[in-house]
């Protein structure tokens with residue numbers, strides 16, 4: 001059975017960040033992943049993780065200015081300086097807090113601008129990968145229904161990008177929820193992409209609730225991850241139907257051990 005981390009961008013959202021780490025530890029999670037921890041001192045996050053005996057798996061690089069529609073900066077024209085500053089901030093934070101991976105977001109790009117955006121992103125990623133030999137940089141395909149215009153929505157696009165950049169610390173974040181909506185054929189894709197996968201996330205499809213409903217048979221996914229030797233964490237990145245603690249019954253129902 002794989003190991004599971006609590007995605008604190010989605011779970012226990014009603015609590016302050018440090019309390020979410022405590023809640024995850026109390027619930028039995030041995031790892032957490034964070035979206036935007038930057039308002040909380042990294043040393044306090046590290047201390048909370050240590051106190052609760054949880055590993056900090058990953059953080060997201062800053063997304064840019066959400067009010068202006070930014071959802072990542074990596075592939076955006078005219079934003080190279082902002083991108084570099086966001087990566088420097090993310091890497092410093094990850095090292096101080098004890099995270100081992102940073103999710104680098106591409107941004108929203110108009111279809112006509114995609115060829116130029118791809119060149120920009122390749123250059124930006126090559127630079128970012130060189131700054132972070134001690135960390136994994138993750139790229140996540142995000143489906144177009146949830147994030148219309150997001151630069152890459154398929155594993156095919158991300159794997160091609162990783163191949164072109166050719167940096168050993170650049171890996172695919174395989175979010176089963178996004179991959180199911182955008183591409184399907186999950187078991188085949190997991191097997192084929194295993195060498196480039198750096199992290200996995202889960203949620204029910206299409207509801208994005210606890211992973212015990214909907215069209216994905218998660219026990220089959222967990223078996224496949226074991227069979228293919230996946231040794232990383234599986235991030236629980238779902239929207240609880242009625243509170244995180246109240247919804248943890250899926251753990252027993254699916255025969256999972258946190």
Ligand SMILES: O=C(O)[C@@H](O)C(=O)CO
Pocket residue numbers: 035060103140142175178201237
């Ligand atoms: O799937 C998602 O939405 C996330 O993994 C993410 O990092 C975007 O904020």
Ligand SMILES: [Mg+2]
Pocket residue numbers: 140175201237
């Ligand atoms: Mg995800």
